[in-house]
Amino acid sequence: xxxxxxxxxxxxxxxxxxxxxxxxxxxxxxxxxxxxxxxxxxxxxxxxxxxxxxxxxxxxxxxxxxxxxxxxxxxxxxxxxxxxxxxxxxxxxxxxxxxxxxxxxxxxxxxxxxxxxxxxxxxxxxxxxxxxxxxxxxxxxxxxxxxxxxxxxxxxxxxxx
Numbered sequence: 061x062x063x064x065x066x067x068x069x070x071x072x073x074x075x076x077x078x079x080x081x082x083x084x085x086x087x088x089x090x091x092x093x094x095x096x097x098x099x100x101x102x103x104x105x106x107x108x109x110x111x112x113x114x115x116x117x118x119x120x121x122x123x124x125x126x127x128x129x130x131x132x133x134x135x136x137x138x139x140x141x142x143x144x145x146x147x148x149x150x151x152x153x154x155x156x157x158x159x160x161x162x163x164x165x166x167x168x169x170x171x172x173x174x175x176x177x178x179x180x181x182x183x184x185x186x187x188x189x190x191x192x193x194x195x196x197x198x199x200x201x202x203x204x205x206x207x208x209x210x211x212x213x214x215x216x217x218x219x220x221x
Contacts, residue, residue: 091130094118095137095203099215104199106221119219140203140217146195155191169194 097111105111121127129139148154148169158164168191176186199216206212 088131088133090114090117092132092134094130095132095135098140098201098203098217099205101215105217115219116221119221136206137203140201142201144196144200146197148194154194167194168192
């Protein structure tokens with residue numbers, strides 16, 4: 061590598077090293093704002109005007125190539141988890157609509173019912189499997205935040221505007 065190229069490369073690397081802590085601190089600050097706003101429950105972040113800028117910035121950034129969720133290391137949390145579906149009602153089990161094709165989503169609630177007339181017992185040919193769509197969560201994202209006493213609190217939120 062010739063001297064001018066080496067010098068320019070060194071300058072670029074020095075500048076990158078110089079600005080990285082500031083960028084990391086800024087990203088951490090944004091991540092903590094997102095965590096604080098996402099954890100707001102009454103009202104949700106949409107009802108807190110100060111939360112609009114960091115959350116709208118997040119929603120916009122999510123659609124861009126190379127998106128990385130802003131984190132808040134000071135709070136001990138990483139990126140949130142996502143769970144699209146509510147639990148099935150009591151007495152129902154989780155089912156998969158596309159199970160025959162090698163997988164699928166856990167998007168059904170199923171229940172096996174005995175359809176035999178009274179007194180005929182539980183014969184196998186009297187069983188019917190009933191399904192219904194599994195309810196979607198209104199707030200599908202969540203953070204688990206550990207309190208000072210070690211307890212974990214789950215904070216659910218949505219990214220709908």
